[in-house]
Amino acid sequence: QLKQNYYANVCPNVETIVRNAVQAKVRQTFITIPGTLRLFFHDCFVQGCDASVMIASSGSNTAEKDHPDNLSLAGDGFDTVIKAKAAVDAVPSCRNKVSCADILVMATRDVVVMAGGPSYAVELGRFDGLSSTAASVGGKLPKPNMNLDQLNAMFAANGLTQVDMIALSGAHTVGFSHCDQFTNRIYNFSKQSLVDPTLNPTYAAQLQQQCPKNVDPQIAINMDPNTPNTFDNMYFKNLQQGKGLFTSDQVLFTDSRSKQTVDSWASSTKAFNNAFVAAMTKLGRVGVKNAKNGNIRRDCSAFN
Numbered sequence: 001q002l003k004q005n006y007y008a009n010v011c012p013n014v015e016t017i018v019r020n021a022v023q024a025k026v027r028q029t030f031i032t033i034p035g036t037l038r039l040f041f042h043d044c045f046v047q048g049c050d051a052s053v054m055i056a057s058s059g060s061n062t063a064e065k066d067h068p069d070n071l072s073l074a075g076d077g078f079d080t081v082i083k084a085k086a087a088v089d090a091v092p093s094c095r096n097k098v099s100c101a102d103i104l105v106m107a108t109r110d111v112v113v114m115a116g117g118p119s120y121a122v123e124l125g126r127f128d129g130l131s132s133t134a135a136s137v138g139g140k141l142p143k144p145n146m147n148l149d150q151l152n153a154m155f156a157a158n159g160l161t162q163v164d165m166i167a168l169s170g171a172h173t174v175g176f177s178h179c180d181q182f183t184n185r186i187y188n189f190s191k192q193s194l195v196d197p198t199l200n201p202t203y204a205a206q207l208q209q210q211c212p213k214n215v216d217p218q219i220a221i222n223m224d225p226n227t228p229n230t231f232d233n234m235y236f237k238n239l240q241q242g243k244g245l246f247t248s249d250q251v252l253f254t255d256s257r258s259k260q261t262v263d264s265w266a267s268s269t270k271a272f273n274n275a276f277v278a279a280m281t282k283l284g285r286v287g288v289k290n291a292k293n294g295n296i297r298r299d300c301s302a303f304n
């Protein structure tokens with residue numbers, strides 16, 4: 001059973017230890033923030049929040065992280081968890097007592113706060129998963145060209161509502177995307193219109209400039225063109241102006257079933273923050289493992 005202060009007896013300072021390690025990593029590079037946040041999402045949607053995404057491929061096993069849908073996960077997200085785990089394990093009473101899954105949950109809360117987002121108490125007590133295969137990833141993660149029904153179905157499969165899905169999409173207020181994720185919207189969209197008509201024309205021109213045809217596939221651009229490094233409700237204000245980067249972002253405003261939620265969070269930071277915290281807490285409960293079907297990994301990237 002998940003609970004706050006789960007490690008109070010064995011490792012009372014675990015949250016401070018993790019926060020300090022995350023802070024040191026954020027000082028080295030900003031990508032720590034979006035990288036960790038997205039890693040948490042991709043972990044929970046495949047086999048639950050059990051750090052299965054952290055496992056490296058070995059021998060005959062191709063792990064989750066080598067599935068095409070995970071190849072764009074930033075290495076700095078993984079490194080954040082590895083560094084925080086090392087800091088926790090440096091304290092004798094904590095050594096091999098705190099799961100990688102819980103460290104990822106704490107680190108994710110910390111990066112949101114460090115980017116200016118809301119703070120919240122995290123529930124802990126997850127065990128680490130015992131399997132990680134690339135074959136288990138297909139169809140579990142949303143695609144940037146999905147419509148509202150497809151997004152809702154994918155989140156509902158994890159016990160999350162449309163409101164949760166919209167709140168969590170607000171994570172696109174920080175971080176980067178590679179150009180190939182949205183080129184269909186700015187070149188050759190359809191017979192009627194070369195550019196997706198739901199895109200703001202000025203923004204579309206900016207995207208074409210940043211992502212010319214045949215651009216280096218390594219190039220990544222800010223997802224929030226206004227406040228790319230701040231966790232705020234700008235994502236929703238952008239959607240109102242046709243500045244959602246992916247079809248899956250912009251559809252939240254163009255579909256009448258989700259527009260009202262976007263409008264209300266565009267006008268209230270507090271309402272968005274509350275919804276985001278509630279949705280992150282629910283996301284953190286997905287598919288949690290216990291001592292019977294999980295363990296505490298010594299090395300987050302390998303099974304014991």
Ligand code: HEM
Nearest residue numbers: 034037038041072074142143144168171175176177178248
């Ligand atoms: C609603 C469906 C979602 C879709 C279709 C989607 C899709 C994507 C795509 C295509 C990228 C760009 C990857 C790249 O090219 O490097 C991305 C980045 C990102 N996503 Fe999502 N995402 C969704 C939901 C979420 C959720 C729920 C979260 C977290 C709560 C999240 C957090 C992020 C972050 C932080 C980045 C930036 C990563 C970085 O800068 O390294 N996304 N997403």
Ligand SMILES: [Ca+2]
Nearest residue numbers: 043046048052
């Ligand atoms: Ca997982």
Ligand SMILES: [Ca+2]
Nearest residue numbers: 173224227230
């Ligand atoms: Ca922002």
